[in-house]
Amino acid sequence: MKPAKLTTVTLEQSADVARLRDVAMTLTTVLNFGAFERTRTVTAVVELGRNAIEHGQKGRATFSLTEVNGKSALGLLVTDQGRGIPEENLSPDGPPTSSTGMGLGLRGVQRIATRFDVDTGHEGTRIDATFLPAAGLPASPQLVDQAEGALTELRAKDPTAALSEKNRELTEGIADRDLLMQELHHRTGNNLALIVALIRMSKSQAEQDETQQVLTELEVRVGSLAKAHELMQRGTDAGQVDLAEMLDEVAKNSERAFSGGALTANIEVSCATLQLDSKFAIDIGLIIGELITNAFKYAFVGRDRGLIRVEVTGDPTQGIALLVSDNGVGLPPDAERPERSNSLGWRMIRTLTFQHDATLTVDGADGLRVHIKFPARS
Template sequence: MNVRVLYLDDDPAIVRLVQKALGRNGHSVIHAEDLDSALALLAEDRFDAIVLDHYLQAMTGHDVLARLRGEGVTLPVVYVTGSNEAQVAIDAIKAGASDYVIKTVDGDFLPLLTSAIEQSVDNARLRAEKARAEEEIRLGKERAEALLAEVNHRVANSLALVASLIRLQIANARNDEIKAELAETQARITAIAGMHRSLYTSHDVSRVDLNIYTAHLVNELASSLANPEKKIDVRVEADPIVLKSDRAVSIGMIVTELVTNAFKYAYPERSDGEIRVRLKQVAEDRALLTVEDDGVGINPAAAPKGTGLGSRIIKSMAASLGDGLSYDETGHGTLARVPITLG
């Protein structure tokens, strides 16, 4: 390893000794007597390290070190000071020097200085390689996230197209039962498409902001399930919880099924009503999803209406999120509770 050293010292005799000692190890030493000369050499040539003596004619090494850092010079600096001035060297380390050597009259000074220079250069190179590797990792992560965002975008668009095709099928269907089943399928596809849309519009392509996702999902459900003969008001309150995409899908499917059921069964004899969707963080690692209405109520033990697929979806996904689905006795209406373990 050939190291090019800029030695800043106003004592040329010391510099000549250092030049000979480092030259025997294959290193080059260029002398600068003052800061201006050092800055000029740094601008014109390439160096691997700087050796800086504390005592100079017009300033101290501390002053020089501050100017070097102010000029954007990031080369490792080995600080040299007298034998009774260890605190001066320690202050230099705090100010950004990479190492220090105490100047002595015995034969240890030159070997210690050579070792300090070589170690400082090695450490600087390792830091530079680490920074380059981290930058490559960062760029690779950005490329992967951009690709994943594009994938989520295309998946969301494809699912939206499928939902549109189902909507056309609903319009052409003659059987009300088939229409209802197709509408439920469309709502489930819309829930998954919304999750992918949240991913490609988010700063983190692996996690979903549940408050944004839930609000968008419920609004889309309310629009798709709207009945001109009934005015059902859907309200959403959601805390800013961030969750992995696979768990967000489960929450979206549960919300879809519960809200759809409330639209279909909560207010059979009324022309208006309200459905309330709440997602609240109740502890550091737990949240609670509730869907509530003021309708006719539900008997949890009763056989499910229709095919029962929606009930099976809710129970399976609620169990995967935490303690499963339960219904509270409210005296009127239905209150579905789904505890969620965060993580």
């Protein structure tokens, strides 16, 4: 019979030791441990649990039903995140263990367990133990069903403890997911930053003005994405982005990308601290990056200085309003409406605006003013 996992107990606080003891008592009863054997085994299980809490920072005890020479046995895997157990505390012939030292009671557990394996190091400790009663029951699937039934009855007696355990398992799962997402954003951000660097190198070597212009626009777009992933990696919630910090970086990246020519344009950003879900924030960053790019390209023809303002007001529950304006030449009366332009930049702006059910208006009487109003979000 293959080992069958039965249940896991999280080890963080003293109350968890009582839960560990109850589970051990329940399973040793099902496996027909004698009274003295049950006391010794439960004591050993509790000792390993206490050590994981006191010395391992945080731990987990996983019970399973396994077999030794065809007889059913109780398997226990205890893992923690501590600094490891000193080697002298693992030696059966070593000096007595200090009452406050690392590895308290391990030699006693070694004498009780049928099998006892320890894997320890600076990253934590993993103890795999097996306890076999003298009058072992033959290994069978029916015994697994009995053990699971007994654990179900135990949970019914103390639903609060069972619910607390489930909540902690869920919290750990969320934390693991966030950690993986942060690592994903870190790697993605690094790759995008490398692409930005390659774009800049290519732009510095480009001889045609049109090529330099295309690479500059691409640098702004990819740079906005790179910053978004950096913020998601640094944030406490991998799915949220600080819009103000992101837009500041979009502005700096745009100024850097378009610097070096005859035009000097400053970008002013006004945006309160605003946490948005990552896709929404990235889309806003892309829209504003495109509008800034357009201002650099068309607003200041024949001039050597200019000013671009980015203003964000509102919040997700009330709706968010964007205003990107410049003090440039504006739109002549007979000019093509920019929001109907077939350029890649304006197509992106229209598409992203439409995806979020936002409204877009353009005023070109005094410089160019682009208003985008996003509806309230739940």
